[in-house]
Amino acid sequence: MTSSFDLTPEFLNAFMQRRTLLKGSVALAALAASGALPLDGGAQAAAPAKGGKLTLGVNAPAGFGPIDPHRMAGDFAVDLANHFTVFETLTRQANDGSLEMLLAESITPDDDTGTAWTIRIKKGVLFHDGREFTADDVIASIKRIREPGTTTGGHIGPVKSYEKGDDHTVRLILEAPRSWLPTGLSDPFSSMLPADFDPQKPIGTGPFKMGEIVQKESVTIIRFDKYHGTPAILDEVVLRPFEDPSALLNALQSGQIDIVNDVDASLVGEIEGNEDFKLYDSPTGRFFPIQMRTDVAPFSDARLRQALRLVLDREAVLNSVANGYAAVASDLYGRYDPNYNAQLIRDRDVEKAKALIEEAGLSGTELELVMYKDVATALVLSENAKEIGLNITVKQLDAAAFYNEEYFQRPFFGGDYYPSLPYFLVSALADAPNAGLDQVKWRDKEYLDLWLEAARTVDPDKLKQVMLKLQEILFERGAWIIPIFGNELAIYKKEIVGLPQFDQSGAGILRALSTIGFAG
Numbered sequence: 001m002t003s004s005f006d007l008t009p010e011f012l013n014a015f016m017q018r019r020t021l022l023k024g025s026v027a028l029a030a031l032a033a034s035g036a037l038p039l040d041g042g043a044q045a046a047a048p049a050k051g052g053k054l055t056l057g058v059n060a061p062a063g064f065g066p067i068d069p070h071r072m073a074g075d076f077a078v079d080l081a082n083h084f085t086v087f088e089t090l091t092r093q094a095n096d097g098s099l100e101m102l103l104a105e106s107i108t109p110d111d112d113t114g115t116a117w118t119i120r121i122k123k124g125v126l127f128h129d130g131r132e133f134t135a136d137d138v139i140a141s142i143k144r145i146r147e148p149g150t151t152t153g154g155h156i157g158p159v160k161s162y163e164k165g166d167d168h169t170v171r172l173i174l175e176a177p178r179s180w181l182p183t184g185l186s187d188p189f190s191s192m193l194p195a196d197f198d199p200q201k202p203i204g205t206g207p208f209k210m211g212e213i214v215q216k217e218s219v220t221i222i223r224f225d226k227y228h229g230t231p232a233i234l235d236e237v238v239l240r241p242f243e244d245p246s247a248l249l250n251a252l253q254s255g256q257i258d259i260v261n262d263v264d265a266s267l268v269g270e271i272e273g274n275e276d277f278k279l280y281d282s283p284t285g286r287f288f289p290i291q292m293r294t295d296v297a298p299f300s301d302a303r304l305r306q307a308l309r310l311v312l313d314r315e316a317v318l319n320s321v322a323n324g325y326a327a328v329a330s331d332l333y334g335r336y337d338p339n340y341n342a343q344l345i346r347d348r349d350v351e352k353a354k355a356l357i358e359e360a361g362l363s364g365t366e367l368e369l370v371m372y373k374d375v376a377t378a379l380v381l382s383e384n385a386k387e388i389g390l391n392i393t394v395k396q397l398d399a400a401a402f403y404n405e406e407y408f409q410r411p412f413f414g415g416d417y418y419p420s421l422p423y424f425l426v427s428a429l430a431d432a433p434n435a436g437l438d439q440v441k442w443r444d445k446e447y448l449d450l451w452l453e454a455a456r457t458v459d460p461d462k463l464k465q466v467m468l469k470l471q472e473i474l475f476e477r478g479a480w481i482i483p484i485f486g487n488e489l490a491i492y493k494k495e496i497v498g499l500p501q502f503d504q505s506g507a508g509i510l511r512a513l514s515t516i517g518f519a520g
Contacts, residue, residue, distance in 0.1 A: 048517025057257035066199035083510035087191035097336025114177030140195035155184030177456035233517035285335030285420035334423030372415025
């Protein structure tokens with residue numbers, strides 16, 4: 001497989017960490033459904049008072065590695081720094097999913113091929129050490145993003161040449177078209193760094209600068225008063241990881257932490273009826289697919305893939321797995337992409353699914369579905385499949401066994417986390433030509449040819465039409481089962497104000513750290 005990504009254990013471990021975070025969201029959903037917490041969609045009546053220290057608790061490993069915003073490190077400290085707190089990108093996805101400029105003033109194509117782009121950056125932006133952010137830093141950052149072992153190099157693709165116009169202008173000549181380059185540069189793992197960046201002494205341009213890191217205990221970020229945008233409300237934010245969910249819950253109840261993104265389901269009842277806390281609940285586009293390898297029988301037969309997607313009871317997954325805190329999906333990703341095809345809706349059709357299985361001669365087929373943690377969804381599918389003459393055995397593995405040398409060999413599996421990203425940023429990993437992960441061995445010629453057409457189509461209206469067709473192909477014969485889009489949920493003290501009413505990213509709490517605070 002030709003890949004734009006270095007599939008190291010650290011890279012795969014990032015999926016594991018993000019899976020843990022959504023597991024906490026489901027637990028919080030159960031908490032809210034039980035009436036344990038006041039439901040708060042994020043609307044805030046009071047304005048936050050300037051200053052104060054906020055402590056964020058997470059259920060995550062306690063060790064911290066180097067703070068490198070271009071590499072998934074497998075610890076939450078990088079996530080904290082990367083989501084527009086310490087580090088920033090040229091562009092970013094707004095809360096509603098639209099693209100907005102951040103460090104860039106503009107990113108424009110020089111022609112209609114999608115290979116030549118001019119980037120103009122804002123003037124007067126300072127790094128945390130007082131140096132100005134310049135074109136040299138843009139060039140160095142993009143070169144670094146393209147290095148082996150980084151996370152988002154595939155969003156940009158190989159660069160033929162870098163041309164510095166002046167201190168605030170860079171021209172990129174790509175080896176292959178990337179009509180969505182401005183979107184590709186919005187990924188949090190595509191942050192802009194000083195040309196001499198040192199992960200041991202990390203500095204960025206964000207509203208917070210790195211403070212003290214106490215191994216296995218805490219990471220602190222401190223307000224940067226010379227920030228180029230609106231300064232942060234809080235003086236500092238402290239991240240505290242807890243490997244034991246019960247210890248995390250105790251810390252919340254005792255006042256040691258102010259916000260928590262993860263509560264184990266088994267401990268939910270212990271804070272039932274406590275009106276000192278509220279529930280943050282925002283729809284997102286993040287998901288956990290069940291995947292089928294298209295180069296291995298019987299999943300090479302599109303009729304089987306389609307039958308499994310038709311028979312799945314998505315409402316059962318929504319209600320029994322996510323406790324209603326999600327939205328039914330129809331096997332397509334990029335929910336908040338401006339060109340997402342919301343008209344393609346997967347209605348359950350048992351009779352059609354059964355007819356497809358009989359037509360393919362697959363009645364009575366035995367299948368093994370290997371899962372990492374997200375077993376409840378798999379069990380719903382297994383039960384549903386009996387209705388169309390399929391027998392699915394669900395096998396659960398722990399992280400070490402799931403992410404081993406057999407990871408890319410399994411024909412039928414699920415448990416990986418995909419964040420709420422625009423269509424092509426997921427596609428670069430999943431189903432593009434030379435996809436970064438290439439888990440399902442997607443080789444559909446019509447789709448891949450259209451994908452390349454999309455890559456060189458910079459006209460927005462024409463690009464939309466190509467993208468709609470790409471999604472139609474995935475809807476009809478794709479290799480992913482995406483049952484639901486999970487909400488982002490968090491528990492926070494009632495004194496905290498300034499949270500957004502909605503943030504599609506799935507990282508709303510982290511993205512809001514510069515705007516939230518304590519009521520005056």
